[in-house]
Amino acid sequence: MNDDRSPSSAFDATVPSIFPPPVRVSGAHCGRILSGKYKLIKLLGSGGMGEVYEGEHVMLSTPVAVKTMHPHIAAQPDLARRVGREAHAASRLRHPNVVHVLDYGEDEGLFHIVMELLLGLSAGEWLARMAEPPPLEEIAQILVPVLDALERAHAEGIVHRDLKPENIFLAQQSGRRVVKVLDFGLAHVDDPRDGGPTLTQTDAMGGTPEFMSPEQCRSLAVGPSADLYSIGCVLTALLQRKPPFTGESAMDIVSRHMFLPPPPLARPEGAPPVPPLLERLRLDLLAKSAAKRPRDAADVRARLLEAMSPEATLLRLPTRKGDEPLGARSQRVPSWDGPHQGQRVGSREEGKEGVAAQASIGLLRVGASEAEGGVGSACVTGLAAQSLYITEAEGLADLLKLASTAVILDAGAAISEACDCLRRLASATPPVRAVVCADKPGIESINALIAAGAADVVTYPVSPDTLGRKLARLLRRGR
Numbered sequence: 001m002n003d004d005r006s007p008s009s010a011f012d013a014t015v016p017s018i019f020p021p022p023v024r025v026s027g028a029h030c031g032r033i034l035s036g037k038y039k040l041i042k043l044l045g046s047g048g049m050g051e052v053y054e055g056e057h058v059m060l061s062t063p064v065a066v067k068t069m070h071p072h073i074a075a076q077p078d079l080a081r082r083v084g085r086e087a088h089a090a091s092r093l094r095h096p097n098v099v100h101v102l103d104y105g106e107d108e109g110l111f112h113i114v115m116e117l118l119l120g121l122s123a124g125e126w127l128a129r130m131a132e133p134p135p136l137e138e139i140a141q142i143l144v145p146v147l148d149a150l151e152r153a154h155a156e157g158i159v160h161r162d163l164k165p166e167n168i169f170l171a172q173q174s175g176r177r178v179v180k181v182l183d184f185g186l187a188h189v190d191d192p193r194d195g196g197p198t199l200t201q202t203d204a205m206g207g208t209p210e211f212m213s214p215e216q217c218r219s220l221a222v223g224p225s226a227d228l229y230s231i232g233c234v235l236t237a238l239l240q241r242k243p244p245f246t247g248e249s250a251m252d253i254v255s256r257h258m259f260l261p262p263p264p265l266a267r268p269e270g271a272p273p274v275p276p277l278l279e280r281l282r283l284d285l286l287a288k289s290a291a292k293r294p295r296d297a298a299d300v301r302a303r304l305l306e307a308m309s310p311e312a313t314l315l316r317l318p319t320r321k322g323d324e325p326l327g328a329r330s331q332r333v334p335s336w337d338g339p340h341q342g343q344r345v346g347s348r349e350e351g352k353e354g355v356a357a358q359a360s361i362g363l364l365r366v367g368a369s370e371a372e373g374g375v376g377s378a379c380v381t382g383l384a385a386q387s388l389y390i391t392e393a394e395g396l397a398d399l400l401k402l403a404s405t406a407v408i409l410d411a412g413a414a415i416s417e418a419c420d421c422l423r424r425l426a427s428a429t430p431p432v433r434a435v436v437c438a439d440k441p442g443i444e445s446i447n448a449l450i451a452a453g454a455a456d457v458v459t460y461p462v463s464p465d466t467l468g469r470k471l472a473r474l475l476r477r478g479r
Contacts, residue, residue: 027051029068033058034107038066038114049073054117064102065118069111087113089158089184097149099169099180118180120172123234124165127241132268136278139238140308142168143231144301145179150231151297153181154224160184161222163230164211165237209253210243214288217254225290228300232262232285232293239274240266244286252378259384262286277307277316361471362407363392364399366421367414373460374437375410375467382464388471396421400428406455406474408467409436415445422452433477435470437462 027043030053034040040053044065050073055066087104094100103114123142127134146168153160160167162183169180207216213229216222236244244263245256262283265274281303287293294300306312361383363375380390390408393399399407407425411418418436425432433455438445446457455477456470 027053029053029110034066034068034110034112035103035105038064038103038112040066040068055114063117065115067113067115071109074109074111084111089153092156093149093153093158095149095152097145097179097181098153099182118169118171120170120177122166122182123168123170123238126170127165127238130241133239133241133271136272136274136308139235140304142170142179142238143235143304146181146234147231147297147301147304149181150224150227151301154227154297158184159222159224160227160230161216162207162211163227163234164208165234166208168234209250209257210246212254212257213290214258215290217257223290224296225293228285228293228297229287229290231297231300232282235282235285236262236265239282242266247377252381255381255385256377258288259381261384261389275307275310275313277303277313281307360389360391360402360404362399362402362404363390364396364407364409364421365392366409366411367417373439373462374412375408375462379462379464379467383468383471386464386468386472388468396424400425400432404432406471407432407434408471409434409454410462411436412439412460415441415448418454419448419452422449422454426453433474435467435474437467 029040029051030043032040034055037057037059038055039058040055042054044052044054046052050067050069053066053068055064056062057064084104087101091101091104099118100116101113102116105112105114146163150160150163160181163181167182169182171178171180209217211230211233213222213226216226233243236242245253245260247253247256265279265282267274281294281300284292284294285300294303306316363380365374375390383390391402391404393402409418409421415438418438422434422436425434434453435456435458436449436454437458437460438449439460441449441457441459449457455474458467458470
């Protein structure tokens with residue numbers, strides 16, 4: 001908003017699709033006095049659950065923010081309980097970095113939460129206004145208060161479950177910026193007073209796909225570690241102005257959270273380098289397994305502050321002037337919880353199909369960029385679900401450096417170029433075998449590819465099932 005005045009809470013925009021979109025007029029409650037105390041003055045924002053108004057306590061003339069629930073939401077008991085849960089969760093957290101809930105009630109069928117009025121903007125709005133990622137010091141200044149709030153919430157048995165930049169508010173109070181965590185509408189609360197059925201059902205998925213943990217994507221029970229994964233997504237968004245995984249649909253994004261390793265940071269050219277300890281922390285937060293993430297929010301805060309300290313980095317990491325060499329860059333970057341470097345196919349970690357539990361496959365797109373029907377993002381995700389993890393190479397030299405036992409050449413119609421690549425792969429030491437994906441190749445093209453050294457040929461459109469079977473067969477032969 002132009003005056004930097006935004007609602008002091010956001011909404012879960014996910015409303016069950018079986019309910020038709022309601023016909024409503026935004027700001028229709030302006031001028032109304034709720035519970036005889038709170039006058040609604042101006043609409044600040046709206047979402048799937050309700051609206052947020054700037055209000056005033058009529059007796060005290062105190063400014064407040066009032067969050068009201070849409071009538072069609074109030075008619076659904078579980079969603080109505082969600083608003084009550086948000087009010088209770090936030091009211092339990094008497095913390096300077098959590099939005100302060102003042103009251104909760106119902107007035108002639110209109111459920112509402114009364115909160116402190118915050119002036120400022122969300123971290124999401126703040127980030128969208130920037131042309132480049134913010135300074136590292138400012139990222140730490142935002143995340144440390146959020147981690148303080150999470151530490152208190154987790155100690156109270158509250159898991160937020162919807163942490164994202166839009167739910168981190170940069171409020172202006174007394175001339176200084178104060179970070180506030182908002183919207184506990186999806187929070188899991190250990191509340192003995194709430195005797196109703198759980199709001200975290202195993203067959204329901206709630207949250208924002210770009211910032212959800214793998215276990216939340218699977219609709220499993222979540223704990224504090226799910227919030228830490230979300231912090232890893234928020235950290236990534238602050239470092240590169242977009243979350244680690246994006247996609248064309250929610251299910252596409254969810255699949256990537258569950259199966260794909262975090263992509264490398266996409267920092268703009270000229271941006272300050274990310275400290276190695278900060279990148280290590282980011283990847284640890286984005287571990288697929290909750291057990292492999294940092295212990296708790298306090299641990300994350302300590303590691304974040306350590307990562308921002310050059311002195312601590314010198315103590316933790318060897319330098320070129322020290323006794324230990326840094327080694328290759330690939331050795332210095334912490335690995336995610338995927339295939340271990342050097343893991344051989346056919347080891348004792350072999351799965352029931354005779355292929356290693358996790359295998360890394362190189363991919364080179366020959367002749368053109370990603371073509372329709374080729375090895376696209378959905379195919380890569382499907383292969384990852386089979387523990388076949390794809391690393392895309394920029395060129396043939398880069399592909400050879402991956403030292404993969406098996407590679408994919410996505411050739412499309414570039415048969416001649418693919419044959420040249422196959423001959424170079426065959427002459428490498430040790431030789432590298434390739435599966436070639438081609439767009440409607442004729443019998444002569446297939447014979448040419450096989451003569452040049454192709455181990456197998458897959459025709460467009462490429463499915464992860466077919467390509468996965470051929471890769472698994474090739475990996476078994478390469479033991």
